Amino acid sequence: MFFSIIIPLYNRPQEIDELLHSLTKQTYLQFEVLVIEDGSKNDAKAIVESYRNQLDVHYFFKENEGQGFTRNYGFERAKGDYFIIFDSDCLIPSNYLEEVKNYLYDHHLDAYGGPDAAHESFTPVQKAISYAMTSPFTTGGIRGNKKHIGQFHPRSFNMGVSRTVWEKVGGFILTRLGEDIEYSIRIHESGFKIGLIPNAIVYHKRRTSFSQFYKQLHFFGRARINIYKHFPAELKLVHFFPAVFTIGFIFTIVCNILYWPLGFVCNFFLLLYFMLIFFHSWSVNKSLKVAFLSSISSFIQLTAYGLGFIQDFIKRVVLKQQ
Structure with missing residues (x-):
């Protein structure tokens, strides 16, 4: 099973450096990485190129369209059996691809999502924000939870779709404002099977300040x-x-x-x-x-x-x- 990891990027060179570094630690090695710069003014080309000796990594630069259409750009160029989408502010545990591969062999899924957690290196504010987004006492408790309400909708910070889904359903038709939920609903309606892989955890930094967090949640x-x-x-x-x-x-x-x-x-x-x-x-x-x-x-x-x-x-x- 070969994976294509697709990462849209917009003016966040430090984040992509940390994310790519975490991918060099993967125990399962059958994957490529596509970094698509979405019209950034502060591009990360030099940082991405510095990983060429450690990863099968490909860098692309395109005009700004938003994350949904930027992921589509990556889908069009990916070689994998599964396309995995990460946000640039994620860190990936070393066993992530191993867990996904094993789960997909045992339980067929056409698309999947995974939970997020706080890494020990996160600041207290980042850990608090992570708690708010995953707590049973807030609406965050339904995200990445085994006991989710209704249909499970993968979120695009940690989401995988098979090549078959891409070929039959297409990609994102919204570039923002709930584009990942809209996409997963269309995948459901096309008869494909979507599920949660409980151990496919990523460490999601989210926002680094409460003011940024407020803007993000207002948008949500x-x-x-x-x-x-x-x-x-x-x-x-x-x-x-x-x-x-x-x-x-x-x-x-x-x-x-x-x-x-x-x-x-x-x-x-x-x-x-x-x-x-x-x-x-x-x-x-x-x-x-x-x-x-x-x-x-x-x-x-x-x-x-x-x-x-x-x-x-x-x-x-x-x-x-x-």
């Missing part, structure tokens, strides 16, 4: 409405949770100003909720600092996603704007 909230416009049945109750939390938080503030007894009750439940997050993160990360930061990152995740969701729900669903 808007992306969910974009998916709804293409596939209305894919909007589930769980996707409303961050919006409900956000509205509840605003209601709590109003109550504290206008009617403090009700505000006191709301404060109690908010405090209880974030205490659960704090102690769960402490047990997972073994760090009081990360546990404290996890409370902040979870709040940001819920409110940023909720505000993005509400914004585009009003604009695109209620007001019917394009």
Whole structure:
């Protein structure tokens, strides 16, 4: 089984250096790497070329189109039986391809996704953000979880599709705003089998600051409405949770100003909720600092996603704007 690893890249030379270095440690060696620079001003050509003696690596530069169409560019040039997509801010464990190969031999999948985790080298903020995106107490708990709700939709930071899927379904038709979910829904609807490979873990850095994390999650909230416009049945109750939390938080503030007894009750439940997050993160990360930061990152995740969701729900669903 031969893999083609496809990595879209935009102005992140340091990230691709770390990612390629992690790929030199793979125990399974039947793979190539395609790095597609998506119109970057700060390109990584020299860094990628420096790995030619360690990896079967190919560098391409194209005009900026966004990550979805950049992955398609890689699909068109890949030689593998499976195309594996990574985000440039991932680190790949040495046994990743071995785990994927063994799983695919034992359980046929036409497309797959894998979980993400925090690496020991991550900063406390990165570990807290990783917690917020994978915790059972936030909507992140449904990502890469064996007990996912409804159909499993691989996410493009860690996703694989067979050549057969590419030939019959094609690639991404959206370049951003939920392009990976839209793609996996079309793969499902074409009759292909998609599943989670539990041990195909990547270490996903995500964002390095809370301000960047807020912008990303606000975008994710808007992306969910974009998916709804293409596939209305894919909007589930769980996707409303961050919006409900956000509205509840605003209601709590109003109550504290206008009617403090009700505000006191709301404060109690908010405090209880974030205490659960704090102690769960402490047990997972073994760090009081990360546990404290996890409370902040979870709040940001819920409110940023909720505000993005509400914004585009009003604009695109209620007001019917394009």
